[in-house]
Amino acid sequence: MHYELMSGDDHLDLSYLPAKLWEEGLPAAWRDRAPRVVTANGRTNWVKEGAVWGYHGSRQSVGDMSPLQVNGVPEEPERGVYRPSTAKYRLQDMDGDGIYAQVIYPLLQWGFKDFKLKDACIVAYNTWLAGFCQDSPDRLIGQAVLPTDGAEEATQEVYRIAGLGLRGAVFDAFAGKTPIFDPMWEPLWSAAEETGLVISAHIAGGWHSLPLPKDGKHGTGSWAILARTGAFNTQMDEILTSVVFSGILERHPKLRVVLGESGIGWIPFVLEKMDFEHRIYYQKTLPEVRLKSLPSEQFRRQMMATFQDDRVGVRLIPDVGVENVMWASDYPHPDGTYPKSRQAVAVAFAASTGEIRRKATWENTARVYGVKAPVG
Numbered sequence: 174m175h176y177e178l179m180s181g182d183d184h185l186d187l188s189y190l191p192a193k194l195w196e197e198g199l200p201a202a203w204r205d206r207a208p209r210v211v212t213a214n215g216r217t218n219w220v221k222e223g224a225v226w227g228y229h230g231s232r233q234s235v236g237d238m239s240p241l242q243v244n245g246v247p248e249e250p251e252r253g254v255y256r257p258s259t260a261k262y263r264l265q266d267m268d269g270d271g272i273y274a275q276v277i278y279p280l281l282q283w284g285f286k287d288f289k290l291k292d293a294c295i296v297a298y299n300t301w302l303a304g305f306c307q308d309s310p311d312r313l314i315g316q317a318v319l320p321t322d323g324a325e326e327a328t329q330e331v332y333r334i335a336g337l338g339l340r341g342a343v344f345d346a347f348a349g350k351t352p353i354f355d356p357m358w359e360p361l362w363s364a365a366e367e368t369g370l371v372i373s374a375h376i377a378g379g380w381h382s383l384p385l386p387k388d389g390k391h392g393t394g395s396w397a398i399l400a401r402t403g404a405f406n407t408q409m410d411e412i413l414t415s416v417v418f419s420g421i422l423e424r425h426p427k428l429r430v431v432l433g434e435s436g437i438g439w440i441p442f443v444l445e446k447m448d449f450e451h452r453i454y455y456q457k458t459l460p461e462v463r464l465k466s467l468p469s470e471q472f473r474r475q476m477m478a479t480f481q482d483d484r485v486g487v488r489l490i491p492d493v494g495v496e497n498v499m500w501a502s503d504y505p506h507p508d509g510t511y512p513k514s515r516q517a518v519a520v521a522f523a524a525s526t527g528e529i530r531r532k533a534t535w536e537n538t539a540r541v542y543g544v545k546a547p548v549g
Contacts (some may be wrong), residue, residue, distance in 0.1 A: 176273035176547065178514055179538040181499025182375075182434050182479040183275040184506060185302070185315075187219055187227045187282065189248075189255040198297035206290055221294075222286055230255075238507040241266075246512075257505045260308035267312065270514045272502060273546050276314045276479075276538065277306075278433060279343060281377040288322045295320055296330065303337035310338060314542050316373060317342040319361070321349030328360045335368035340542050342370055343433070346412050347378035353412065354419035366427045371541060375433035379408025406436035410443055413476070417447065417468045422475045429541060432478040434501065437486035440478060440493045444469040473497055477541055481509065487521050490529050499541070500534045 195207040208221035210229045219226040231248045232239040241248045241256060246266070249255055256262035267275060279298065285291035299317040306313040317334040319342045320326040327344075334342060342365075346353045353374065365372050383401045409432050416422060416430055447468035464471070473494040479501045480486050490498055500518065503509030510517040522530040539546055 174268055175271070177271045178500070178502070178518060178534050179274045179544065179546070180272050180502040180504065180514070181276050181431075181477075181538045181541075182481075182501030183277050183504045183509075185258055185277055185279055186505070187280040188229055188232065189257045189505075190229075190280075191258060191301075192229060192253060194301055195294055195297055198301055199293055203290060203293045206287075208294060222290070227280075227282065232507070239505070240507055240509060240511050241505055243507075244512050258305070260305055260313060264309060264312065266504065266511065270502065270504070270510075270512050272504075272514060273535075274312045274314055274538065274542075274544050275502070275504065276316060276341065276499075276542060277302075278316045278373070278375055279318050281343070281345060281348075281375060283318065283345065283348065288320075292320045292322065292326055296333075299330065299334050299339070300337070303334065303339055306339065311544050311546060314340055314544065319344050319372075321345050321351075324357045324360050327358070328364045331361060331364040331368060331370055335370050340369075340371060341373055341431070343373045343375055345377065346374040347408075352415070354415040354421065359424075362421055362425045362428055366425045369427075369543075371429045371431060373431040373433045374409070374412045376405050376409060376435060379411065380404065406434070407439050409435040410439070413440070413443060413472070414447060414468075416476070417471050418464070420464065422471045423465055426475070428475060430476045431499075431541070432476065434481070434503070435478045436483045437478050437480045437493050437498055438483050438489060440472075440486075441489050444472055444493075477537065482517075482521070484521065487525060487529075487533075490525070490533065495529055495532055496537060496540075498533045499538045 192210040196204060196209055199207045208219055208226060211218060211220045217229045219229050231242070239248055246256065250262055256266060279302070283291060283295065295318045302315040302317060306315040317339045319330055321344065331342065344353060351357055380401055383397055383404065413432060422428060451464060451468055473496065477497050477499055478493065479499045481501050481503050486493070502511055502514045504511045518530070518534055538544065
């Protein structure tokens, strides 16, 4: 098999997870409160804490597009078995798309009322994920979920998941009670640095005037969903600036932080602006928080960003950093490149050098996650 690509950002959506994941995976004391799949009024949903969490099953069951079904590939090749959450079938899809490895992000909607139940569900998910990835550990690079309600719980989970063989974890910077730059998280960064675990923050919120609706008036079918998705990527600007200016990277020089699905076209401007502010204001009025190196230097030393369809960003890769970008297929989402990733990459990088294409679509992902793979 000839592989041409590695993808730095793909997904395991809630809809495709095994129906008994939490009923069977939680400790006995929690199982009566486990999230479970319930069918009622012709709809099959995940239910947690007495409320619908999200749908379960095919995207087409809720009127959504599925690139699998659109291309004649069954989402459910066996009863109750879904391609994205079954290693055998996911690897088949990767083979057909010319992709050697995928960095697989988890579901990002972890809003629980009971934080202890939430943490128990996170631990159960991470344990299941580690088993899923063991079918092909250099090709399935699962990203664990970190508890974001307490530093002690998050730190313990870093050591545990690193012991399970997982290589990365997601810090939900938009849903946590305490912001990513708060000093309380110092033990977490130290643990990630010690274990070599890559920390990611993924797009999942950040809007101010366009929050996700609670009344259904500005949901799917409204112009507002287009406005939100149009602004999705640039909500990561505060994550980038706070991680750098709060000194996290300087205090933890071996820590690696990834901006997941952030896109890259906006990053050169923000890096330039950060360097300007550092030179002008920090040197004159805020010497007590002056960084030892320029923000752009810290970004290029310790941070990465993933992107999909970003033509402006591809042209600006030399300004972002040739070593700091990872192309992504976004499988199995409808706006991803499956099953035509090779064609999409050929178009996106048509005007790029071979070195830029090679690093963005293979070498950078392999380096960051320690993937031992055949030459692409």
